[in-house]
Every structure is written in structure tokens, then in C-alpha cells.
Amino acid sequence: MSDRLKVLTMAEMAANGEKPEVLFWVGCAGSFDDRARKITKAFVRILHGARVKFAVLGVEASCTGDPARRAGNEFLFQMQALQNIGTLNGYGVERIVTACPHCFNTLKNEYPELGGNYQVMHHTQFLNALLAEGRLKVKGGSFKGKRIVFHDPCYLGRGNGEYEAPRELLERLDGELVEMKRSRARGLCCGAGGAQMFKEAEPGNGEVNHERAGEALGTDPGIIAAGCPFCNTMLTDGVKHHNKEQVLVKDIAELIAEAADL
Amino acid sequence: MSISGIVFALCLFAAGGLFAVKMRKIVRNIRLGRDELINDRPGERWATMARVALGQGKMVARPIAGILHVVVYAGFVIINIELLEIVIDGIFGTHRVFAFLGPLYDVLIASFEVLALGVFVACAIFLVRRNVLRLKRFWMKEMTAWPRSDANIILVAEIILMGAFLKMNATDQVLAMRGVDPYVAVGSYPVSQFLRPFFEGYSDGALMTFERMFWWVHILGIFVFLNYIPYSKHFHILLAFPNTWYSKLKPSTQVANMDRVTQEVKLMMDPSADPYAAPPADAPPPERFGAKDVFDLSWKSLMDAYSCTECGRCTSECPANLTGKLLSPRKVMMDTRDRLEEVGRNIDKNGSFQDDGRSLHDRISEEELWACTTCNACTEACPVNIDPVGIIMDMRRYLVMEESRTRPALTAMFNNVENNGAPWPFAQSEQLRWAEEEGYR
Incomplete structure (x- = not known):
């Protein structure tokens, strides 16, 4: 592709009288977390490769309020939500894609009650749609023979019933997709949800992410696939705890970008 | 005869x-619980009852x-x-x-x-x-x-x-x-x-x-x-x-909205609102934010408590409990029922509830409440669709909004979200650094 990848903001598009096909909601992890930024970059390379006209909020982006709400601060959540809804409705946003299941859940399920109605997609759902439409092509060769195990993010799977989209994408890689005993509706949390990401774990005799990473490593995978930046962090730390750093923890967007040479 | x-x-x-x-x-x-109207989607409700209760659909997991x-x-x-x-x-x-x-x-x-x-x-x-x-x-x-x-x-x-x-x-x-x-x-x-x-x-x-x-x-x-x-x-x-x-039919990870907070936040964000306006004389006393006691929980949470048969499937799937934390969703339900029965005996004895100086928080500790990851493994596992996370959320809300009791790191997170729009201390102006460092801007 000859044209250069350029990330535009909603404000810039609006100034040119343009409207994107979809708003990419980057989220706090995708913007600020070193590891998650790689996911963000992989995802925009795919969007660019598939010639999706997208925009981000940029400096207008603000937390959905998910961790504040789950930590009991309903005031802060609603302040965030109402501000964001003001911004989104101001730009007439209709479709949103995000690589974070927590942003996804909040935007999709919790904003409508506060006046924010959008078609919200998790990036695995969006990527599947791109593949179905033929806008994106992947060749699985480089993953042939690789064992890949998928960890269901609670807020995507159990919360929103989406178990297939990530697996359909992984099937395209021609690797060997394996499952943990606790998967899908019985998938074990990585330990980050409910605002745990932002605090120390309460005292116990083990860490949730060590437990989950141990289970994933038990399937003898080459790659642990994640669909959530927080799960990614937790599992990466968990894999380190088990001294198995040769096993890679990768977001599905990163794997697809690699398979699509993007 | x-x-x-x-x-x-x-x-x-x-x-x-x-x-x-x-x-x-x-x-x-x-009925001591908070009013909540649950009668939407009746067809889906009958189907859920037929599948989960009559058909024992979740038992065979x-x-x-x-x-x-x-x-x-x-x-x-x-x-x-x-x-x-x-x-x-x-x-x-x-x-x-x-x-x-x-x-x-x-x-x-x-x-x-x-x-x-x-x-x-x-x-x-x-x-x-x-x-x-x-x-x-x-x-x-x-x-x-x-x-x-x-x-x-x-x-x-x-x-x-x-x-x-x-x-x-x-x-x-x-x-x-x-x-x-x-x-x-x-x-x-x-x-x-x-x-x-x-x-x-x-x-x-x-x-x-x-x-x-x-x-x-x-x-x-x-x-x-x-x-x-x-x-x-x-x-x-x-x-x-x-x-x-009466199951929660919404996505399990969707937290119930507090409409009263919406009113207040909208008022705060309305530049023409009078910040010194007194409430009308006949306004009802403001309700408590979150749950201090059983009265503040939805009546459905109280029915949940009476429906629990203590099988422990919730607790055996709970990531916090599995890693030795104090939290047990089953205990949350048992404590809620025990407290409700205690309140009931109080009413039987006194005609109406007389303050006994106790609350649900005497039974369910902060350490338990703060251990929850809201992953909803418990609600998924429950064979009769009990929702312990709803109670945990309501109790956290009380701790934070009425008592300002939280974990220090969460206070820092709140401050960050409020001041710079992210749970971490990064400036909002840095939101596009990822794009700049790749030359995407």
C-alpha cells in the first residue's frame, strides 16, 4: 500500500467535513500502557490495510468510567459517561470499535441508559467482519503447527456472550487451537477485573494471574492469545512467574496483523 | 369422620x-428491600424459569x-x-x-x-x-x-x-x-x-x-x-x-445504573443550575447511596439470599476464593439471609425495625468486598441464577460514596480518572503518543 498510515482524530475529520466509518476507542491501556500500545498499533495497521476510514478521539479521549463504577464510585463513573456521551453525540458517532472488553461492555451496555446509543464492537468482532467482507486477508502459514490457547476475557465472554469471534480469528491462523479446561462460560478470570488492575490484590495464598497462567501453560502452548489489554498484562506477568517467557502472550490483533503482513 | x-x-x-x-x-x-420493577420481557422470563428451574439446565454443568x-x-x-x-x-x-x-x-x-x-x-x-x-x-x-x-x-x-x-x-x-x-x-x-x-x-x-x-x-x-x-x-x-x-436478563457484566446519581450529575454539569437551590419542602429524604444494610439492597437480592441452598458452586469458581482470599460469594448470600432474618426477628419483636446498631457490613467485611474481580463466574455457576456481584457492588458503593472508605490505590485511581481522564497518572494531552512515536501523526 502506497498511502501512509495516518491516524486522524474526530476533531480533524469534522474540521474537514468528513465522517469516519468507525470510531476506534483506544482506551486507557491502549493509549498509555507500553504493552497495550503495541496492540493499538497492530490494530490500526490492520484498519489501514483494510482501508477502513477510522478516527480516534485523541486528546478528547477520556476513561469510560468502568473502573470507577466497579470500585463503587458511581458519581465519577457517571461524570465520565455523560462527558463522553456529550463528546460522542457531538460528533454524531454511530459505530465504535475497541480492543478492550471493559470499554466495550461499558460503551455497549451501560451508556445507552445515559443517552449514548452506538453500535459497539469488540475488535475481534470487527476483524471478523472485515475478513467476511473480504477487506482483510490473512495467510496462516507462519503459525502452522503452533499451539495457540485462547483466554476468554470475562467481560467479552461471560459478560457479553462472545466466545466465537476470537476463536474464528484464531482458526484462520492455521495453528492448533487448544482449550483450557476452564474456558468459555467457565473461563477463569485473569484477576484484573472489577478495578483490581489498579490496586493490590487482597491477601490470599496465591495470585489469580499465576493460577490462570499456570492453567494456560498446562496446555503446552506456543502462544497464549488474549483479547483484552488487562488480561494481556496479567497473563504476561503470570507466565514470567512460571519462568516460561518463551511462551508468548499476544493479542489476537497482533497475531492477525502478523498473519496479514501488516 | x-x-x-x-x-x-x-x-x-x-x-x-x-x-x-x-x-x-x-x-x-x-419486601424490606429497595423497590425495583422487574417485569420486562415476560416471554424470556418464563423460558428462563422453564430451562433453569424446571429443566435443571445449569445443574448438569x-x-x-x-x-x-x-x-x-x-x-x-x-x-x-x-x-x-x-x-x-x-x-x-x-x-x-x-x-x-x-x-x-x-x-x-x-x-x-x-x-x-x-x-x-x-x-x-x-x-x-x-x-x-x-x-x-x-x-x-x-x-x-x-x-x-x-x-x-x-x-x-x-x-x-x-x-x-x-x-x-x-x-x-x-x-x-x-x-x-x-x-x-x-x-x-x-x-x-x-x-x-x-x-x-x-x-x-x-x-x-x-x-x-x-x-x-x-x-x-x-x-x-x-x-x-x-x-x-x-x-x-x-x-x-x-x-x-426474576433473573437478571441484562448482560451479567452490566452494572445497574443509579438514576438518582444521574440527576445529581446532570445538575452539576448544567451551567444554568442554581447550586444553592434548596430542595422543595415536600421532597422525600434522600436515599442512601449504595447498601449499608438489607433495606438498601434490591428486593431481588433478598430473594436471592432466601433462594441460596449453599451448594457452593459459586465459591468454587470464584477466582478470589480459589487464591485464598477472604471472599466467598456463598458467604455473601448466607450473611445477607442471616442479617435479613435478624432484622425480621427485630420487627417481630418490636412491631417495626428498631435500630440495633448493626448492619450488613458487620457480617461482610471490606476485605471480602474489595477482593471481587466482578468476573461473574459466581453468577454463571449458580444453578438458580443468584447474583452475588449485585450485592457486592451495592456494598462497595456505600463504602465509597457514603463512608469514603476505599483502598488507597483506588483513591489514586479515582483522582487520575477525574483529573486526567485515565486511571493512570498520564496527561490527557499524551493520548496520541502511541501514534506520534510511530509517525502515524
Whole structure:
């Protein structure tokens, strides 16, 4: 592709009288977390490769309020939500894609009650749609023979019933997709949800992410696939705890970008 | 009406009356909760009840306990058809009043017998699992002496009831074969026929005493059982049905909106609002934010508490509990019920609730509440769609919004979200650094 990848903001598009096909909601992890930024970059390379006209909020982006709400601060959540809804409705946003299941859940399920109605997609759902439409092509060769195990993010799977989209994408890689005993509706949390990401774990005799990473490593995978930046962090730390750093923890967007040479 | 008929009618009346009185108290207690209108999507609600409660859809996620439970459940529901005959016989002094049904009666009695044996065996296995194999989830710390005894009492009671039923049938057959009046050779007895040899050596008179004794043990046992269950974890056999009908149909990870907060936040964000405006004189006192006590929880959370049979599937799937944290979703439900019963006794005693200086927070600690990852493994695992996360969320809201009690790192997170729009201390102006560093800008 000859044209250069350029990330535009909603404000810039609006100034040119343009409207994107979809708003990419980057989220706090995708913007600020070193590891998650790689996911963000992989995802925009795919969007660019598939010639999706997208925009981000940029400096207008603000937390959905998910961790504040789950930590009991309903005031802060609603302040965030109402501000964001003001911004989104101001730009007439209709479709949103995000690589974070927590942003996804909040935007999709919790904003409508506060006046924010959008078609919200998790990036695995969006990527599947791109593949179905033929806008994106992947060749699985480089993953042939690789064992890949998928960890269901609670807020995507159990919360929103989406178990297939990530697996359909992984099937395209021609690797060997394996499952943990606790998967899908019985998938074990990585330990980050409910605002745990932002605090120390309460005292116990083990860490949730060590437990989950141990289970994933038990399937003898080459790659642990994640669909959530927080799960990614937790599992990466968990894999380190088990001294198995040769096993890679990768977001599905990163794997697809690699398979699509993007 | 014979004397035994009168005695029976009195027992029936007393059992029904006592049960009704206790039920009224439980309904009153559930209504102490916060109002919440739950009547949307009725079709989906009936379907959920049919699948989860009637169809035991979530029980078989654990096949051994699940299948055994289906046997006990089917036995309980179907054998109770027999209760109708027992009640009619008891009041009018008839004997096997439905015998005229002929072949259908044979089929009914035969199926009751097979199920009774099934229930007997299943309950015996359940006792072994609890007391001999000591499955971990039945011995966790919230499973103190009473919850453990409660489970055993129920299992032993079911075994006694089923045993009496089968022995009643066995003595009945021996008497019928001897042609003793009023015993008639009807029904098919695939199980109790094997018990006959134990009774064949007795005289007619002794057998009639046995037969009546088993009959009375069976029916009085059922009356006692009926009045035991509202005090027991076993109440789920009734509440499973309404509780699944009122299930949360929204995505499990969707947290309920607090409309009152929406009003206040909108007011705050409205530049033309008068910040010093006094509320109108007739405005109701402001409701509490979040849950301090059972009164602040939705009535559905209180029904959840009464529906819990303490099976512990929630806790055994809880990531916090699995890693040794204090949190146990089952304990949250047990504590809620215990507190609600305590409040109920307070009302019984004083006419209305008198402040006892206690609250739900005395039973459920902050350490438990802050251990939850809101992953909803517990709500997924619950065979009757109980939602412990709803209670945890409401209690966290009280801690944070009424008491400003939180974890220090969460306070920092709140400040970051409020000041720079992210839970971490990064400036909003840095939002596009990822794009800049790749030359995407």
C-alpha cells in the first residue's frame, strides 16, 4: 500500500467535513500502557490495510468510567459517561470499535441508559467482519503447527456472550487451537477485573494471574492469545512467574496483523 | 369422620397454617428491600424459569451432582402426586382411593417406587460426599456447624420419608395378598416387593400397625419437612422458580445504573443550575447511596439470599476464593439471609425495625468486598441464577460514596480518572503518543 498510515482524530475529520466509518476507542491501556500500545498499533495497521476510514478521539479521549463504577464510585463513573456521551453525540458517532472488553461492555451496555446509543464492537468482532467482507486477508502459514490457547476475557465472554469471534480469528491462523479446561462460560478470570488492575490484590495464598497462567501453560502452548489489554498484562506477568517467557502472550490483533503482513 | 380422620385433618391444618405464617414473614422480609420493577420481557422470563428451574439446565454443568440432583428433584415433584391420595385417604378414611384408575394406578405407583429408590440412593450418595468424601466446597469456613447439619438433616429426612413410603407399600402388599380388609391388591411395586419377605412373618394385626405407622411417618414427615424448609437452606425448592423468573436478563457484566446519581450529575454539569437551590419542602429524604444494610439492597437480592441452598458452586469458581482470599460469594448470600432474618426477628419483636446498631457490613467485611474481580463466574455457576456481584457492588458503593472508605490505590485511581481522564497518572494531552512515536501523526 502506497498511502501512509495516518491516524486522524474526530476533531480533524469534522474540521474537514468528513465522517469516519468507525470510531476506534483506544482506551486507557491502549493509549498509555507500553504493552497495550503495541496492540493499538497492530490494530490500526490492520484498519489501514483494510482501508477502513477510522478516527480516534485523541486528546478528547477520556476513561469510560468502568473502573470507577466497579470500585463503587458511581458519581465519577457517571461524570465520565455523560462527558463522553456529550463528546460522542457531538460528533454524531454511530459505530465504535475497541480492543478492550471493559470499554466495550461499558460503551455497549451501560451508556445507552445515559443517552449514548452506538453500535459497539469488540475488535475481534470487527476483524471478523472485515475478513467476511473480504477487506482483510490473512495467510496462516507462519503459525502452522503452533499451539495457540485462547483466554476468554470475562467481560467479552461471560459478560457479553462472545466466545466465537476470537476463536474464528484464531482458526484462520492455521495453528492448533487448544482449550483450557476452564474456558468459555467457565473461563477463569485473569484477576484484573472489577478495578483490581489498579490496586493490590487482597491477601490470599496465591495470585489469580499465576493460577490462570499456570492453567494456560498446562496446555503446552506456543502462544497464549488474549483479547483484552488487562488480561494481556496479567497473563504476561503470570507466565514470567512460571519462568516460561518463551511462551508468548499476544493479542489476537497482533497475531492477525502478523498473519496479514501488516 | 373417624378419629384418625380428625387427627389427620388437624395435622394438615396445623402444618398448612404454620407454613403460611412463616411464608408471610418471608414475603414481608423480602419486601424490606429497595423497590425495583422487574417485569420486562415476560416471554424470556418464563423460558428462563422453564430451562433453569424446571429443566435443571445449569445443574448438569457438574454431571455427578447434577444427575443425582435431577433424580431427587424428579422424585420430589412426582412422588408428591401421591400426597393427594394420602390426604384424601387421611381425611375420609378411604384406602388407596385412586386404585380405581387400574393400569394407570399401576404405572403411577411403579414410577413412584422407582423414583423413591432413586431418591433414597441419591441422598445416601450425597451424605457420603458431604461427610465421608468431605468435598471441599462443603467444608469451607462459612460451612459452620449449622449449615452442615442443615444439609444432613434434609438428606436424612428424605431417606426416612422414602423408606417409610416403600415399607408402607411392602406391608400393604402382604396384607392385600392375605385378603385382609380394606387392603386391595392393586398397584405395581417394582421396588417394595423385595421388602415383602421382611414382613411376611408378622401377624395381620402387627402388619396393620406397621402399615399405619409407616403411613403416618410418611405423611407427618412431609408436614414437618414442609415447615422445616422455610428455616433451612432447602427453601430453594420453592424459591428457585420465582427467583429464576426474576433473573437478571441484562448482560451479567452490566452494572445497574443509579438514576438518582444521574440527576445529581446532570445538575452539576448544567451551567444554568442554581447550586444553592434548596430542595422543595415536600421532597422525600434522600436515599442512601449504595447498601449499608438489607433495606438498601434490591428486593431481588433478598430473594436471592432466601433462594441460596449453599451448594457452593459459586465459591468454587470464584477466582478470589480459589487464591485464598477472604471472599466467598456463598458467604455473601448466607450473611445477607442471616442479617435479613435478624432484622425480621427485630420487627417481630418490636412491631417495626428498631435500630440495633448493626448492619450488613458487620457480617461482610471490606476485605471480602474489595477482593471481587466482578468476573461473574459466581453468577454463571449458580444453578438458580443468584447474583452475588449485585450485592457486592451495592456494598462497595456505600463504602465509597457514603463512608469514603476505599483502598488507597483506588483513591489514586479515582483522582487520575477525574483529573486526567485515565486511571493512570498520564496527561490527557499524551493520548496520541502511541501514534506520534510511530509517525502515524
